[in-house]
Amino acid sequence: MDYINFCQRLQQEIKTENLVSTALEMGLNLSREYEAKDVLLPQDTEQLMIIVKTANQYRVPLYPIGNGTRFAQGVKPFPEGIFVSLKKMNNCIEYRPNNMNIEVEAGITVSQIQKILAKDNIYFPIDSNDRSTIGGLIAANGYGRKKFLHKTTRFYVMGMEFVSPRGELIKVGGRTIKNVSSYDLHQLLAGSWGVFGIITKAILKVKPKPEKELVLETTAKDGTELLKVLERVLFSEKINLASLTFEQSHWGFPVRAELEGFAQTLQEQQEMLENEYGFRVPEGFFTTQSKENITIALPLKNYIKGLEKILELKQKKPQLNIRGNAGSGLIYLNFSGIESIIEKIKDIANTLEGDLVFEN
Ligand SMILES: Cc1cc2nc3c(=O)[nH]c(=O)nc-3n(C[C@H](O)[C@H](O)[C@H](O)COP(=O)(O)OP(=O)(O)OC[C@H]3O[C@@H](n4cnc5c(N)ncnc54)[C@H](O)[C@@H]3O)c2cc1C
Numbered sequence: 001m002d003y004i005n006f007c008q009r010l011q012q013e014i015k016t017e018n019l020v021s022t023a024l025e026m027g028l029n030l031s032r033e034y035e036a037k038d039v040l041l042p043q044d045t046e047q048l049m050i051i052v053k054t055a056n057q058y059r060v061p062l063y064p065i066g067n068g069t070r071f072a073q074g075v076k077p078f079p080e081g082i083f084v085s086l087k088k089m090n091n092c093i094e095y096r097p098n099n100m101n102i103e104v105e106a107g108i109t110v111s112q113i114q115k116i117l118a119k120d121n122i123y124f125p126i127d128s129n130d131r132s133t134i135g136g137l138i139a140a141n142g143y144g145r146k147k148f149l150h151k152t153t154r155f156y157v158m159g160m161e162f163v164s165p166r167g168e169l170i171k172v173g174g175r176t177i178k179n180v181s182s183y184d185l186h187q188l189l190a191g192s193w194g195v196f197g198i199i200t201k202a203i204l205k206v207k208p209k210p211e212k213e214l215v216l217e218t219t220a221k222d223g224t225e226l227l228k229v230l231e232r233v234l235f236s237e238k239i240n241l242a243s244l245t246f247e248q249s250h251w252g253f254p255v256r257a258e259l260e261g262f263a264q265t266l267q268e269q270q271e272m273l274e275n276e277y278g279f280r281v282p283e284g285f286f287t288t289q290s291k292e293n294i295t296i297a298l299p300l301k302n303y304i305k306g307l308e309k310i311l312e313l314k315q316k317k318p319q320l321n322i323r324g325n326a327g328s329g330l331i332y333l334n335f336s337g338i339e340s341i342i343e344k345i346k347d348i349a350n351t352l353e354g355d356l357v358f359e360n
Contacts, residue, residue, distance in 0.1 A: 001080050006058035013050050016043055023083060028068035039065070039083040045161070045169060045200050051084060052198070053167035064194040066107070066136025069129050084198060086135055092116055093201065100206050101158060101175060106135030106199045113204075121209045125150040135199045141191030146242040148234075148327025149260060154190035156205045162189060162197035175203055210260040213242075214270060216279035219252045223311035226253040229277050230326045231304045233257055239269050247323040256282070292323075292332035294345060298354040300329055307331060309348045317341055330357065 010019070019042070024035040040062075042048040055062045061081030086107035093103040097120045104113060111130045117123050127144025128137055136142075138160070143152040159173025172185040189196055220226035226246060233255075234244055240261035246253050257279060259266050273279035298306040303326055310331060314320045320341065321334035335341055349356055 001060050002058040003060055006054060006060045009054050009058070010040075010051065013054065014042075014047050016047065019047075023068070026085065026087070028065065028083075028085075030068045034068075034083075037081075037083055039085050041085055041088050043088050045089075045163065048084065048086075048089075048163050048198060048200060049167050049169060052163050052165070056165075056167060062198075064135070064139070064198045066133030066139075067109070067131040069131055070136065070140050070142075086133065086198070086200065089200065090133075096175070097122060099175065100208075101203055102206055103175070103201065103203045104134055105201055106138075107133050109133055110137060117206055122206050123209050124156065124204060124206050126153050126156065134202055134204070138190050138199055138202060139192060139194050143328070145245070145325060146258065146260075146327070147325075148244065149240075149242040152190075154187055157186050157190055157202055158205055159203040160186040160189060160199055161201040162199045164197045169200075170197065173203065210262075212261065212263040212266050214259040214266050215256060215282065216259070216270060216273055217254060217256045217282040218273075218277050218279040219249075219254045220246070221252045223253070223308075223314070226255065227304055227308055227311070229255055230307070233273070233277070234300070234303070234326050238272065240265060241327060243328070244326040245324065246326070248321060292334050293336065293339075294333050294342065295357040296331050296333070296345065296349040296354050297357045298329045298331070298349065298352055302352040302354065303329055306348055306352045306354060309352075310345070313341060313344060313348075329354075 019040060021039045021041060023030050023037045023039055026039055040051055042051055052062065061078065062084050063078065063081060065083045065085050086105065088107060089105040090107035091105045092108065093105065095102045095116055102113065102117065109130065110124065110128045110132045113124050113134065126137065126142060127146065128142055132142065137153050138157055141152050141154050144150065158175065161169065161171045164170055189199060218229065220229050230244060230246065233239060233241065240259050241257060242260045243258040246255045257273065259269060307324065310322060314322060317338050319335070319338050322331065324331040333345060346356060
């Protein structure tokens with residue numbers, strides 16, 4: 001890596017002020033090993049292409065970054081190289097409410113996009129942290145609490161532009177749903193954690209806001225009842241389910257179902273859920289929110305089986321703290337003081353075609 005010559009060359013090629021900052025100055029949400037790293041802030045795609053080509057020439061590793069809210073999860077700490085942030089490339093290029101899509105630069109935050117759409121009662125259905133850039137959300141293929149209904153970011157990317165690791169500008173997909181003019185490479189970039197290229201623009205599908213959103217809560221008195229309620233609600237074709245979460249408390253397992261759809265339909269579903277499982281509109285939310293040591297992800301078909309096994313473990317080790325989002329296939333576990341059970345938890349995930357998502 002020839003960093004000094006790389007910087008000198010960039011100064012000759014790009015005559016923009018404030019091209020360089022540091023992770024600390026930019027307030028990026030990163031652990032200490034990254035804080036002193038330089039961050040390049042191109043103002044447009046041309047500058048970005050020059051940066052990538054010059055970095056290749058001087059063998060300087062580049063790491064795309066948005067606001068750094070998930071960076072450490074996708075990228076291992078690295079000794080050499082610098083960040084490239086698209087924070088200055090944060091414009092809305094074109095919003096087409098009649099076609100239900102919006103074209104944006106990758107540095108725009110998801111909350112800025114939501115503000116633009118809100119005036120037409122339209123939204124981008126993936127929940128995220130307020131500071132997430134759309135480039136970061138696509139690269140992480142992010143999803144929110146309502147993944148059961150809205151899936152992941154990949155499903156909303158119709159097209160994109162990105163700069164390849166060699167510095168070429170590549171456009172894929174387009175503005176129409178029936179689009180055959182290029183490979184579906186934009187689907188590959190979603191979830192690629194910045195490895196295949198730096199996303200500069202994206203065309204996103206958006207949706208009308210649902211007429212009604214409903215939150216209902218019930219409490220399962222024990223594990224057996226919890227499994228029964230989750231299974232019935234999760235696999236019912238009669239419920240417009242968006243998310244199904246649960247926690248544990250001193251009096252059992254509070255379960256929360258979120259529904260979205262037409263008011264009349266939800267009214268009928270609410271009555272059914274009230275009569276069959278005691279669901280009610282809650283006065284407040286349950287919020288014990290224990291911090292997890294580990295999160296496991298299971299395919300939906302194996303979720304109940306996996307949770308049953310975890311509940312069996314809990315009978316032997318009552319300190320095990322469990323919460324989950326059945327709609328997203330996730331179980332969050334806190335096992336402070338009983339770390340030896342981690343191997344059993346991993347075994348459960350493996351035998352049920354699951355994954356370990358996150359380990360603290
Ligand atoms: C409080 C909190 C709540 C959160 N809630 C959610 C949630 O509900 N759903 C969810 O999915 N996530 C959530 N996250 C995680 C995170 O906010 C999102 O995944 C977010 O999309 C990351 O955006 P970012 O701009 O911070 O990306 P970064 O963290 O900067 O980067 C994430 C990855 O994307 C790559 N990348 C960034 N920009 C680009 C680009 N332009 N081109 C190519 N690669 C790029 C990076 O190299 C890195 O690998 C949450 C985080 C926090 C702290």
